[in-house]
Amino acid sequence: MKSTRITIQDFTGVYAEQPFMQGLRKAASTDGEIRWFDCTRIDGTDCYCDDEAQAILREQIEFYKTPALRQAQGPSSISTPGIHFFDNGxxxxxxxxxTDSIREPFDLVVFDHHPDMQPPRFEGILSCGGWIKEVLEHNRFVQNVVVIGVADHLIEEIQQDLSQAxxxxxxxxxxxxxxxxLKNLQDNLSSFVCSEHASVLSSNLYISIDKDALNTQEAATNWDQGSLTFEQLAEALQALARNRKIxxxxxxxxxxxxxxxxxxxAADALNNALNKKLFHLLTGLHGIQ
Incomplete structure (x- = not known):
């Protein structure tokens, strides 16, 4: 089976407290499919990402490509598949x-307790709370977005905010x-996603997971959390990958x-165990190209 490329972008040093992630860091020195980037010294990244920081981070994404692909395809001209860990929310x-480097039509599936579609406080600044809006407005290849696990009241708020903007x-x-x-569905999220929303999703998907969609027994995050279980997440990911390209x-x-x-x-142990489970689940999905 084709190996899956792994990238870790460590912005705060939090992975130092997780033995599994430190194992990936060690493996990165010998395994060409694993890339570890120390981003702790990049200014202008916390919640908001300024232009200088974006330039540095885009260079990292470009470096993600193999030398042969960089030479043959040129900058930002191919999709960059794989699994990417990048710190907290x-x-x-x-x-x-x-997703800026994707060059084919795709749908975006996001697991998040927040809609991440807020209009920017400062025009042109990229933020953790508004990145989905930026993708929809500026990425010509994205078709539809499905956001799973959002707090009900935040949906009403974002509808009002976007209307005012x-x-x-x-x-x-x-x-x-x-x-x-999700609470009503319990263990039936996968069938719900793939039946009621099958018409929305195409054969090409990009998946983004913020662990704050999970309940506090599954993860310890820096934002308020939802009620998703790991079993629900795992079954949904397996269903989404079935007969699709991730x-x-x-x-x-x-x-x-x-x-x-x-x-x-205890928080670090919980997140360490979750990252390990996610790693093994995702590297075993056949849809990831």
């Missing part, structure tokens, strides 16, 4: 930068699966290192 905008029309391409729907999978949602947890060791 403050850096979820990385999914916008990774004269951007409500982009919601025509967005489907929300509310947190309240152009990439992103994972964020670590705890913030400066956020007080009553037991940080």
């Amino acid at each position: 403050n850096y979820h905008y990385m999914s916008k930068l990774w 004269n951007a409500a029309e982009i919601l025509n391409r967005v489907t929300f699966i509310r947190e309240s729907e 152009l990439g999978v992103d994972i964020c949602g670590e705890r913030s290192r400066d956020m007080g947890f009553e037991d940080t060791a």
Whole structure:
């Protein structure tokens, strides 16, 4: 089976507390399919990503390609499939930068407790809270977006915010699966996604996971969390990958290192175990190219 390329972008040093992720860091020195980038010294990245930081991060994504592909295809001219870990939810905008390099039509599936479609406070600035809106407005290859696990009240708020910003029309391409729907579905999320929403999704998918969509027994994050279980997430991912091409999978949602947890060791152990499960689940999916 073809191996899957793995990229880790460490913005805060939080992965130092996770033995599994440190194993990937060690493996990166000898395994060409694993890339580890220390992003802790890049300024202008926390929640908002300024132009200088974006330039550095885009260079990392370009470096992700093999030398042969860089020479043959040129900058930003091919999709960059694989699995990408990039720290806590403050850096979820990385999914916008990774999808910028896709050069074929695709649908975006996001697991998140927040809609991430806020109009920017500062015009032209990329943020963790508005990156999906940026993808919809600026990526000509994205067709539809499905966001799974969003808190119900935040959907109402974002609809109002976008309407006031004269951007409500982009919601025509967005489907929300509310947190309240997940609670009613229990273990049937995969069939719900693939039956009721099958007409929305094409054969090419890009998947972005913020672990704050999961409940607090599954993950410890720096944002308020939803009620998704790992079993629901795993079954949904397996169903989404069936008979489709997965152009990439992103994972964020670590705890913030400066956020007080009553037991940080327990929080790190929880996230370490979850990252390990996600890694083995995703590298086993046949849809990832």
